[in-house]
Amino acid sequence: MQTITPALAAGLGLSRTSGVMVSDVLPGSAAETAGIGVKDVVTAVNEKPVESVPMLSLELSRYPAGDTVALSLLRGNDATTVRVTVMERPHPIDELAGLADPEKSSIARLGIVGIDVDDDTAALLPSLRISSGVFVAARTEVSSGNEGPLAAGDVIHALNSYAVRSVDGLRVLMEGVKANSDLVLQIERSGQLQFVTCRIY
Numbered sequence: 001m002q003t004i005t006p007a008l009a010a011g012l013g014l015s016r017t018s019g020v021m022v023s024d025v026l027p028g029s030a031a032e033t034a035g036i037g038v039k040d041v042v043t044a045v046n047e048k049p050v051e052s053v054p055m056l057s058l059e060l061s062r063y064p065a066g067d068t069v070a071l072s073l074l075r076g077n078d079a080t081t082v083r084v085t086v087m088e089r090p091h092p093i094d095e096l097a098g099l100a101d102p103e104k105s106s107i108a109r110l111g112i113v114g115i116d117v118d119d120d121t122a123a124l125l126p127s128l129r130i131s132s133g134v135f136v137a138a139r140t141e142v143s144s145g146n147e148g149p150l151a152a153g154d155v156i157h158a159l160n161s162y163a164v165r166s167v168d169g170l171r172v173l174m175e176g177v178k179a180n181s182d183l184v185l186q187i188e189r190s191g192q193l194q195f196v197t198c199r200i201y
Contacts, residue, residue: 001053004041015077016041020056034084037075044072054138054152058102058113060086105167106140109174109200112150113138114167125155127191132165133157149196150187157193158186174200 002008002023009017022040025031044050045059046069063069065088073080102113114134115121122131136154150156156164159173160183177183177200185196 001042001056003053012039014039014041015074019043019051020053030085030087034071034082036071036073036082036084039075041074042071043074043079046070047072052139055102055113055140057152058138102138102140105137107134107167107171107174108140109177110150110170110198111140112136113140114156114170116166117155128155129188129191129193130155130157132163133188134164134167134170149198150185151189153189155188156185157188160184 001020004014004016004019004021006017008014008021012021014021020042022031022036022038022042025036025038042050042056045056048059050056050059060069063086065086067086068083069086070081070083073082105115106113113136115137117125117128117131117133117135119131121135122128125135134156136150136152136156138152139150156170158164159170159177162173164170164173179201180199182197182199185198187194187196
């Protein structure tokens with residue numbers, strides 16, 4: 001799976017310029033058995049729309065291995081639905097994504113779905129440098145025009161020098177951010193601490 005960009009859509013003749021495209025189907029996989037093909041565009045899981053690879057992973061992680069889900073696909077201009085068996089995902093990041101509820105854990109102004117980093121979640125991230133913060137489980141579509149520099153798998157540790165310890169705490173800090181202002185986030189990405197900036201509209 002990969003995220004559709006306008007350039008990919010133009011080059012491959014896709015009917016959409018955003019969303020999630022199937023880039024590979026492993027021989028003998030559940031996807032091949034279900035009839036999923038390369039360049040199919042995944043639009044929903046059990047009728048819940050998905051617009052990005054992290055959101056697709058998050059939705060699939062909510063179902064145990066062996067369950068069957070309905071994937072809504074666009075094949076060219078034709079819409080179809082296939083049923084596919086959910087496979088085991090051994091990576092701990094998938095376990096973390098399964099803890100997030102997109103409706104309750106989203107922080108709309110940053111365009112993310114977050115999870116509190118506590119003792120349990122930190123145990124799934126053994127290389128974590130700071131054992132508190134908010135784990136970015138997925139990106140969401142941001143309607144306000146904000147373009148955040150965050151990616152799924154990042155951990156937010158601070159906002160404008162204020163420590164971030166929970167999703168609720170991050171929400172409170174975001175409420176204090178005025179429109180048309182820049183903010184600085186301290187994040188941890190792939191074991192390295194760094195500062196990133198973004199503008200909130």
